[in-house]
Amino acid sequence: MSLADDPSLWQRVRRVRSRIFEHGTVVLAFQALLVYLFLYVPIAVVIALSFNDSRYAVVWQGFTTEWYEALLTGETVARVNPAAAFQSLVYSIEIAIVTVLVSTVFGTMLAFALDRYEFPGKGLFIGLVYMPIIIPSIVMGISLLLFFNIIGMSLGIGTAMIAHIAFGISFVAVVVAARLQTFDRTLEEAAKDLGANELETFRYVTFPLIKPGIIAGALLAFAMSFDDFVVTFFVIGRENTLPIFFFAMVRQGISPGVNVIASLIIVATLLLVALAQWIEGPIW
Amino acid sequence: MGTEHSIDRGESTAVHRAVRAVRRNRWTGLIVNITPSAFWLIVFFLIPLGVMFYYSFGQRGAFGEVLLGAEHLGLQQYELFFVPPDASVPEAIWWTVAWIIEGLTPVELGLAAGEPTPYVQLTIKSIGYGLLATLVSLAIGYPVAYYIAHVAPARYQNLLLILVILPFWASFLVRVYAIQILLSRNSILTTALGILPFYETGQSLMNTQFAVLLGLTYIWIPFMILPVYASIEQIDFTLQEAAMDLGADRFEAFRRVIFPLSMPGVVAGSILVFIPTAGAFVIPELLGGPRSQMIGNFIANQFGAAGNWPLGAAASFVLMGIMLAAIGIYQRYGESDLA
Numbered sequence: 001m002s003l004a005d006d007p008s009l010w011q012r013v014r015r016v017r018s019r020i021f022e023h024g025t026v027v028l029a030f031q032a033l034l035v036y037l038f039l040y041v042p043i044a045v046v047i048a049l050s051f052n053d054s055r056y057a058v059v060w061q062g063f064t065t066e067w068y069e070a071l072l073t074g075e076t077v078a079r080v081n082p083a084a085a086f087q088s089l090v091y092s093i094e095i096a097i098v099t100v101l102v103s104t105v106f107g108t109m110l111a112f113a114l115d116r117y118e119f120p121g122k123g124l125f126i127g128l129v130y131m132p133i134i135i136p137s138i139v140m141g142i143s144l145l146l147f148f149n150i151i152g153m154s155l156g157i158g159t160a161m162i163a164h165i166a167f168g169i170s171f172v173a174v175v176v177a178a179r180l181q182t183f184d185r186t187l188e189e190a191a192k193d194l195g196a197n198e199l200e201t202f203r204y205v206t207f208p209l210i211k212p213g214i215i216a217g218a219l220l221a222f223a224m225s226f227d228d229f230v231v232t233f234f235v236i237g238r239e240n241t242l243p244i245f246f247f248a249m250v251r252q253g254i255s256p257g258v259n260v261i262a263s264l265i266i267v268a269t270l271l272l273v274a275l276a277q278w279i280e281g282p283i284w
Numbered sequence: 285m286g287t288e289h290s291i292d293r294g295e296s297t298a299v300h301r302a303v304r305a306v307r308r309n310r311w312t313g314l315i316v317n318i319t320p321s322a323f324w325l326i327v328f329f330l331i332p333l334g335v336m337f338y339y340s341f342g343q344r345g346a347f348g349e350v351l352l353g354a355e356h357l358g359l360q361q362y363e364l365f366f367v368p369p370d371a372s373v374p375e376a377i378w379w380t381v382a383w384i385i386e387g388l389t390p391v392e393l394g395l396a397a398g399e400p401t402p403y404v405q406l407t408i409k410s411i412g413y414g415l416l417a418t419l420v421s422l423a424i425g426y427p428v429a430y431y432i433a434h435v436a437p438a439r440y441q442n443l444l445l446i447l448v449i450l451p452f453w454a455s456f457l458v459r460v461y462a463i464q465i466l467l468s469r470n471s472i473l474t475t476a477l478g479i480l481p482f483y484e485t486g487q488s489l490m491n492t493q494f495a496v497l498l499g500l501t502y503i504w505i506p507f508m509i510l511p512v513y514a515s516i517e518q519i520d521f522t523l524q525e526a527a528m529d530l531g532a533d534r535f536e537a538f539r540r541v542i543f544p545l546s547m548p549g550v551v552a553g554s555i556l557v558f559i560p561t562a563g564a565f566v567i568p569e570l571l572g573g574p575r576s577q578m579i580g581n582f583i584a585n586q587f588g589a590a591g592n593w594p595l596g597a598a599a600s601f602v603l604m605g606i607m608l609a610a611i612g613i614y615q616r617y618g619e620s621d622l623a
Contacts, residue, residue, distance in 0.1 A: 106324060110317065113317035138600075139336075139603060146335050162328050166329045169325065173321065227456050258461065266455070
């Protein structure tokens with residue numbers, strides 16, 4: 001009895017399964033749509049609520065630009081002080097620019113060294129280069145805090161820059177090294193054969209070819225520095241960067257002022273990414 | 285110019301020769317290129333880690349100060365972390381294993397006489413959060429990656445990929461805040477969930493383990509989708525047809541041909557999601573309540589309010605050990621599959 005039943009049941013299961021998989025494209029498309037909604041609905045809700053005519057609720061009460069107007073004219077909205085926010089933005093940009101300048105130069109040089117030279121202990125050294133990307137930010141932040149404490153450096157914008165450069169170098173080096181792997185070195189030999197010295201070879205042949213990698217690395221370093229919260233939180237002392245300012249605001253709860261700042265950050269970063277995309281093509 | 289040149293000639297040829305010798309030396313380029321970064325990474329990354337490692341062997345004094353003299357150094361912080369006060373080392377190991385087994389089974393088994401230390405419990409909970417976030421990301425990210433790589437029309441592929449990456453560029457904290465809004469009382473989500481029978485309409489979901497898990501998945505899921513996409517994109521799908529010609533149905537062909545071929549992407553994505561989620565600090569801080577804190581919060585707390593720096597340093601190195609173990613697994617199973 002069971003011997004006769006089992007195969008037919010099994011076949012029925014297989015038939016149903018096959019039918020599901022045949023219509024799989026529709027199911028997949030629907031599932032993908034849900035994931036995209038998952039990624040974007042929360043962001044859209046923040047932007048929508050920044051126009052919400054209510055001081056406390058997350059329920060829609062009507063459209064207003066009141067919060068934007070208040071913040072842009074320098075008025076404090078629900079504990080969010082626009083002057084303090086602007087100061088933290090300035091610090092964030094300062095730190096990010098210094099980080100990008102230093103880590104792009106150092107990181108690119110490092111990528112060259114790793115790409116073109118063999119030396120004893122290279123494997124270990126590559127491990128060191130990857131470490132700042134891999135280890136939890138909280139471990140990196142706290143170890144730097146201890147270190148600055150011991151050598152007696154006072155915490156502030158400077159120590160934040162030092163910390164950001166430390167992980168910026170790693171990001172730039174990894175991205176540029178990936179670009180260098182596909183680099184055709186006979187082009188450099190050709191340039192030298194034609195009489196160019198090292199500097200000219202770099203300036204006119206090597207640099208233009210690896211420029212997209214360097215720009216991608218610089219953008220990544222900028223984004224990582226500008227967006228970093230955890231490492232900065234431990235090493236910046238009493239100063240604020242934008243993420244630290246924002247964290248303090250978020251801790252106090254949802255408010256229209258925070259919604260406006262959040263929306264402005266989203267719109268500004270997405271515009272920058274779109275701009276970079278438009279100038280340089282895909283940036284990853 | 286010409287006369288000047290001839291006067292300095294002897295000296296300048298010596299300089300030139302030295303310059304040429306330096307330029308010819310095969311180590312010059314290496315040293316020039318590597319020194320700035322090596323200096324920076326060693327002084328501002330490796331040495332601080334070393335300092336913290338040293339601290340993890342210290343003791344806390346009676347007034348919260350750190351005692352680092354030779355007579356105070358030892359493994360006491362690690363012992364405090366791993367071994368309950370009245371237990372031996374084998375007992376501690378057994379209690380930990382038993383605690384994990386009991387946590388995974390719904391019934392009370394009463395396997396062991398005691399529980400592992402609260403620190404070990406917290407560590408295991410953090411690993412659990414990381415694994416769960418990884419599994420959820422894989423379960424909902426894999427189909428999306430498959431869709432982008434194989435099903436979606438080719439002209440939309442780039443757009444769909446950009447849409448996955450774009451949130452990564454938008455601010456991390458802003459996105460955590462967005463989840464906070466979504467989970468708070470009377471938001472769109474909590475109101476919509478009112479249609480579920482067991483759920484009270486508009487009830488806040490904040491400060492729960494669910495909130496932390498949702499936040500972790502929301503932030504890190506692009507890191508799962510991208511490597512899986514890269515793997516599936518390279519698969520030769522005539523293999524699927526071959527499998528089906530040989531009698532496999534669509535499910536069998538997927539399970540036995542396509543999925544194994546996409547394993548490198550799955551392993552890479554799992555590592556990329558597991559490492560940051562297990563070491564998370566901000567997400568449990570903002571979305572979780574007192575019962576859903578993770579080891580990252582514990583570490584921060586030891587260097588802040590709780591004021592036990594050596595214990596915090598030891599916990600940091602336990603966390604680092606977990607990360608290195610995860611990477612070791614990746615190198616063992618991830619890359620061998622790539623070949």
